Amino acid sequence: MxxxxxxxxxxxxxxxxxxxxxxxxxxxxxxxxxxxxxxxxxxxxxxxxxxxxxxxxxxxxxxxxxxxxxxxxxxxxxxxxxxxxxxxxxxxxxxxxxxxxxxxxxxxxxxxxxxxxxxxxxxxxxxxxxxxxxxxxxxxxxxxxxxxxxxxxxxxxxxxxxxxxxxxxxxxxxxxxxxxxxxxxxxxxxxxxxxxxxxxxxxxxxxxxxxxxxxxxxxxGTGNCHVFVDADADVEQAVTILLNAKTQRPSVCNAAETLLVHKDIADRFLPRALEALGGAGVTVHGDDATRSYSDTVVAAKADEYDAEYLTLDLAAKVVDSIDEALEHIRTHTTGHSETIVTGSRTSAERFAAEVDAAAVLVNASSRFVDGGEFGFGAEIGISTQKLxxxxxxxxxxxxxxxxxxxxxxxxxx
Amino acid sequence: MxxxxxxxxxxxxxxxxxxxxxxxxxxxxxxxxxxxxxxxxxxxxxxxxxxxxxxxxxxxxxxxxxxxxxxxxxxxxxxxxxxxxxxxxxxxxxxxxxxxxxxxxxxxxxxxxxxxxxxxxxxxxxxxxxxxxxxxxxxxxxxxxxxxxxxxxxxxxxxxxxxxxxxxxxxxxxxxxxxxxxxxxxxxxxxxxxxxxxxxxxxxxxxxxxxxxxxxxxxxGTGNCHVFVDADADVEQAVTILLNAKTQRPSVCNAAETLLVHKDIADRFLPRALEALGGAGVTVHGDDATRSYSDTVVAAKADEYDAEYLTLDLAAKVVDSIDEALEHIRTHTTGHSETIVTGSRTSAERFAAEVDAAAVLVNASSRFVDGGEFGFGAEIGISTQKLxxxxxxxxxxxxxxxxxxxxxxxxxx
CATH class of the missing domain: 3.40.605.10 (Aldehyde Dehydrogenase; Chain A, domain 1)
Known part of the structure; x- marks a missing residue:
């Protein structure tokens, strides 16, 4: 016909x-x-x-x-x-x-x-x-x-x-x-x-x-999903969430693609995180600050902060403040699922209010943004538009x- | 700027x-x-x-x-x-x-x-x-x-x-x-x-x-709104609703533009309706069956059944059945507000289920389809789309x- x-x-x-x-x-x-x-x-x-x-x-x-x-x-x-x-x-x-x-x-x-x-x-x-x-x-x-x-x-x-x-x-x-x-x-x-x-x-x-x-x-569908590890995040929790969001199923749209780390927690968080990511086979593409923590981190090209890898790759960047993290996400988000790991109520509330995305997560893996996980029973897709x-x-x-x-x-x- | x-x-x-x-x-x-x-x-x-x-x-x-x-x-x-x-x-x-x-x-x-x-x-x-x-x-x-x-x-x-x-x-x-x-x-x-x-x-x-x-x-916004007067409508109610829908404010999108009359009620309804419409200054553009009830009805051109007059004009047509009315509406609707006047529960339910429009009205004026009337307090417009x-x-x-x-x-x- x-x-x-x-x-x-x-x-x-x-x-x-x-x-x-x-x-x-x-x-x-x-x-x-x-x-x-x-x-x-x-x-x-x-x-x-x-x-x-x-x-x-x-x-x-x-x-x-x-x-x-x-x-x-x-x-x-x-x-x-x-x-x-x-x-x-x-x-x-x-x-x-x-x-x-x-x-x-x-x-x-x-x-x-x-x-x-x-x-x-x-x-x-x-x-x-x-x-x-x-x-x-x-x-x-x-x-x-x-x-x-x-x-x-x-x-x-x-x-x-x-x-x-x-x-x-x-x-x-x-x-x-x-x-x-x-x-x-x-x-x-x-x-x-x-x-x-x-x-x-x-x-x-x-x-x-x-x-x-x-x-x-x-x-x-498209998801350049960020994980922002705030200054007072629980390091153990942040590593666990990041690893799950990146590696539990890297080929899907709610997997993490970019890591942002507050400079005040970088010394405690990054060595642990990079070791865990390396152990899971993840290649980290980082800025100079991230690379200073490990030789295994390759240099990120500027356009990698817009990449939806869908593979065991992760862009990474150290930021000076939550403001810089929010601005970075504003610039590079595809509006899918954005995560903050933080112990601060103020940071959590600001992140939830200011990030413009289908889902904003506080201290949980972005892999939960899924019709099955939400209990919908069936899913035709994940809408990243606002209408x-x-x-x-x-x-x-x-x-x-x-x-x-x-x-x-x-x-x- | x-x-x-x-x-x-x-x-x-x-x-x-x-x-x-x-x-x-x-x-x-x-x-x-x-x-x-x-x-x-x-x-x-x-x-x-x-x-x-x-x-x-x-x-x-x-x-x-x-x-x-x-x-x-x-x-x-x-x-x-x-x-x-x-x-x-x-x-x-x-x-x-x-x-x-x-x-x-x-x-x-x-x-x-x-x-x-x-x-x-x-x-x-x-x-x-x-x-x-x-x-x-x-x-x-x-x-x-x-x-x-x-x-x-x-x-x-x-x-x-x-x-x-x-x-x-x-x-x-x-x-x-x-x-x-x-x-x-x-x-x-x-x-x-x-x-x-x-x-x-x-x-x-x-x-x-x-x-x-x-x-x-x-x-x-665009509204080619129909009023279907079913075989067993209350004639008085049908005249009142039609008159209100057509004349209470003819320049707006929820005003009636087309009248469909079941043939079994035409003899009782149309003489009363045409007199009332004439008295209110409405020009009726009808098919031959409608015109047989009054010399004041002008001949409707085929494309008038798609018209959104927004004036004191009304297209009119006598139909053989609710099926013909539904088919006519399916063909000519702009998906705004469609009305049935009927005493039959079966007809009302069928009309409400089968008509594909933002609003379907049973025994009430389409002029109620309005943010103010709905109690919304403010209205940016009336959406005629489905998303x-x-x-x-x-x-x-x-x-x-x-x-x-x-x-x-x-x-x-």
């Missing part, structure tokens, strides 16, 4: 989806899971084709790994759909309600967006995850995956659509958007047909979507609202 | 504004009100210049009227600022909060956006209103008014900035953005410096901002949120 026909079909489907109750949606999610599980052999075969093409095109092994499906990964996708069925349905929730003085009743009710476009890279699990999250939140999904995963995504989307049909829900709730680059452009400019676009991937993808879209975009949703986005963040106003003939005086 | 310098100054000011408490902001609002009141003579003189230019350029009298200030209108602007001081401060409100199983505390707290751009037409009161709403919600304001109101806006902005200074708040919280069309373009593409753009004006202005902006936009805010936008809708996460050294396992 051409993109425009898919978008129109999705729009039409969204009317039906908006009126499904939770039981109908949960039944559909289980049917999608069943159909996906039944397609395992076909999925693995299609994925083998994609993986072989990627390898012969000389694709980096880390990307090939992301692209690869295994029976365990398919089981994860299947379980993800079943887990969604176990979550509460946000649609229909009354956010607030009141009566006007004349007795008219006003309720603000959660409703689906309508049609959601997801633009993503070569992770085939996103196809099932995003389709499931959209379905549970009552939205039709236009899934624009990477061409490198096309065969895998086709089999996945076909299975999901079969599941929908089995459950008596229109298969037009889920579309895989195929075609060349120009189709991505059509999707980004389909204002009126598509209600919101969510790019999931690296900084380049997100920037391209932000720049090229007339459809409203929810930005997710609509900021921080981890669960099912309620995948909805809009509508005022339902009921009277008995009242008019305005 | 050049636009870019203003935007940078506003960005810097936003850091200070985010940390002001309510008392400081209320003091500033009263000081802004005082300074504006003190500038009355200067304001009237500047406005006379703008009005004279507009008249000599042959501007429509209705637009000249909007542009014109009187002592009473200035008093209204002054009072508007004082009323804002009486409203609760949304900044710092904890939207929700909980503890993770490991004891880490998570709070989602309202914070200002940062820098808000307002692009508006020749209503000089918007300069003071928008500056006040931005200040109370902790945002710096970049005000891009119409060049036809430039002299008036300059005096207003200067007075507001003096008031800020008097209250000890940085005057860079408020900027009037001057210059040619290219400056509007700069404002629309100032992503990173400006957090959100709110166009206030007609459909053309809003479309231009939506199309040209890389900064996130909140769409406000962030939908419907009347009060002070809380002028904020984003931030997660503040506090621990005692916890890390992720």
């Amino acid at each position: 051409e993109f425009r026909d898919q978008a129109i079909a999705a729009r039409r489907a969204s009317v039906e989806l908006a009126t499904l109750n939770r039981a109908q949606k949960d039944k559909a999610l289980h049917a999608m899971a069943d159909a996906l599980a039944a397609a395992e052999a076909e999925l693995l075969a299609a994925n083998e084709v994609d993986v072989a093409s990627a390898r012969s095109a000389g694709t980096e092994e880390s990307i090939v790994d992301r692209l690869s499906l295994t029976p365990a990964r398919i089981a994860g996708m299947v379980q993800g759909l079943r887990d969604l069925a176990a979550l509460p349905d946000p649609v229909g929730d009354v956010v607030r309600g009141w009566k006007l003085p004349n007795g008219v009743s006003v309720r603000q009710v959660r409703v689906p967006f309508g049609v959601v476009g997801i633009i993503y890279e070569a992770r085939p699990n996103v196809t099932a995850d995003a389709a499931g999250i959209c379905l549970k939140s009552g939205n039709a999904a236009l899934l624009r995956g990477s061409s490198s995963a096309l065969n895998t995504n086709r089999v996945t989307a076909e299975a999901l659509r079969r599941g929908l049909t089995d459950a008596g829900v229109t298969p037009d709730a889920v579309h895989l958007v195929e075609g060349g680059r120009e189709v991505t452009g059509e999707l980004m400019r389909a204002r009126g047909l598509v209600d919101v676009l969510i790019p999931r991937g690296g900084a380049g993808l997100i920037q391209a979507v932000v720049d090229g879209s007339t459809v409203p975009v929810i930005e997710t 609509h949703a900021r921080g981890p986005m669960g099912l309620p963040e995948m909805t809009s609202s509508k005022y339902v106003i009921e009277g008995a003939g009242q008019v305005r005086a | 050049e636009f870019r310098d203003q935007a940078i100054a506003a960005r810097r000011a936003s850091v200070e504004l985010a940390t002001l408490n309510r008392a400081q902001k209320d003091k500033a609002l009263h000081a802004m009100a005082d300074a504006l009141a003190a500038a009355e003579a200067e304001l009237l003189a500047a406005n006379e210049v703008d009005v004279a230019s507009a008249r000599s350029a042959g501007t429509e009298e209705s637009i000249v009227d909007r542009l014109s200030l009187t002592p009473a209108r200035i008093a209204g602007m002054v009072q508007g600022l004082r009323d804002l001081a009486a409203l609760p401060d949304p900044v710092g409100d904890v939207v929700r909060g909980w503890k993770l199983p490991n004891g880490v505390s998570v709070r989602q707290v309202r914070v200002p956006f940062g820098v808000v751009g307002i692009i508006y037409e020749a209503r000089p009161n918007v300069t003071a209103d928008a500056a006040g709403i931005c200040l109370k919600s902790g945002n710096a304001a970049l005000l891009r008014g119409s060049s036809s109101a430039l002299n008036t806006n300059r005096v207003t902005a200067e007075a507001l900035r003096r008031g800020l200074t008097d209250a000890g708040v940085t005057p860079d919280a408020v900027h009037l953005v001057e210059g040619g069309r290219e400056v509007t373009g700069e404002l629309m593409r100032a992503r990173g410096l400006v957090d959100v753009l709110i166009p206030r004006g007609g459909a053309g202005l809003i479309q231009a901002v939506v199309d040209g902006s890389t900064v996130p936009v909140i769409e406000t 962030h805010a939908r419907g009347p936008m009060g002070l809380p809708e002028m904020t984003s949120s931030k997660y503040v996460i506090e621990g005692a050294g916890q890390v992720r396992a």
